[in-house]
Amino acid sequence: MKKSFATNLSYEIPHELKKYVVSIIEGKSKYKMDTLYPVFATGYPVLIYVYDSVPVISVDGFETKPSSRVQIAGQIFDADISIRLQGKFGQIGLVLHPLTTYYLFNKPGSYFLNKWCNFQDIVPIAIDKDLQLALSACKTTDDRIKILFEFLKSLLDTKRPEIKWLETAIKKIYSLGGNITQEELSVLVDISLRHFRRKFKEVVGISPKYFCKVIQLNTVFEMLNTTNTERLHHLALDCGYYDQAHFINDFKKMIGSSPRNFLEGKHSFVKDYMGRKTL
Incomplete structure (x- = not known):
């Protein structure tokens, strides 16, 4: 064990x-x-x-x-x-x-x-x-x-020179739990959407759209680790998902199973690792 x-x-x-x-x-x-x-x-x-x-x-x-x-x-x-x-x-x-x-x-x-x-x-x-x-x-x-x-x-x-606009974008993503679009982020930092997407993916490693989805899902996990799993649907809504179907779809794409099957499965302990680590 x-x-x-x-x-x-x-x-x-x-x-x-x-x-x-x-x-x-x-x-x-x-x-x-x-x-x-x-x-x-x-x-x-x-x-x-x-x-x-x-x-x-x-x-x-x-x-x-x-x-x-x-x-x-x-x-x-x-x-x-x-x-x-x-x-x-x-x-x-x-x-x-x-x-x-x-x-x-x-x-x-x-x-x-x-x-x-x-x-x-x-x-x-x-x-x-x-x-x-x-x-x-x-x-x-x-x-x-x-x-x-x-x-x-x-x-x-x-160390390399800091990229202030990228730091601002990432800070905003975390502050909103990933519930923001890449279009809104590019406007926020006053960078063209094309350049914003390209530079973000190069430096961070994944696209801004996917990064937001990852942070949004991990915000759910963060709350899940400190509350009752029976409130899963409510937690998803609190974290910006439009409805339960939207949440389940994103969960399956990233985790490979439904939320309930994952939480009741043999690898449910992995959720201890999931969740935002604060920023």
């Missing part, structure tokens, strides 16, 4: 990183396990450190076992992704702002789309080795998080 699939940790994020790190999560188990679970879109890339068994990642049926214990999981779009774990579950995730991969790792979000990227493919090999050595010497979650924070701080000197 998983002791915790994805627990939000109450850990103070350094002031200089608050723009880039949204929250910190940890998943762990006391005993070895053999399990397969799906992964769905949340709207956030995640910097992951695996301190126990390294899982196998399957993307549309193609399986790979990461060669690095430090990885970046990118945005997800129109892909069937699952994780097979045979061993103890132990991972720390720094949930990143949607623009962090672009700002700090100097790569567009599209580079990470539907991928769990090994760190040696993103940073120089020497830096990856030093980071993994430092992390492997840690005995506690606190120590691991401190090492990851120090690493991110070291990237600030070479």
Whole structure:
């Protein structure tokens, strides 16, 4: 049994990183396990450190076992992704702002789309080795998080220039729970719709229209994790869905089953990972 699939940790994020790190999560188990679970879109890339068994990642049926214990999981779009774990579950995730991969790792979000990227493919090999050595010497979650924070701080000197209009658009999307159109966003930031769509998809990794849908659905999950599942229909309406049919249709497209079947199914624990992590 998983002791915790994805627990939000109450850990103070350094002031200089608050723009880039949204929250910190940890998943762990006391005993070895053999399990397969799906992964769905949340709207956030995640910097992951695996301190126990390294899982196998399957993307549309193609399986790979990461060669690095430090990885970046990118945005997800129109892909069937699952994780097979045979061993103890132990991972720390720094949930990143949607623009962090672009700002700090100097790569567009599209580079990470539907991928769990090994760190040696993103940073120089020497830096990856030093980071993994430092992390492997840690005995506690606190120590691991401190090492990851120090690493991110070291990237600030070479970060890309900020794209203020894109930050404004993303902030607006979160403030409205995804319940806004890309046309309204392009007007808000005074950018042509064509350029807005193109740049957003390049930097974030997915289109603004799909990103809004992801945030809207995860806003439902956020509320679902703190209330009775019997109120699911009302929660959907509160989050801007026109009616139950509209909500169920979007849910099936992103999750692959109806809300009720998912919540009563064997992978319902995944909802602990879903939901907005605040921004």
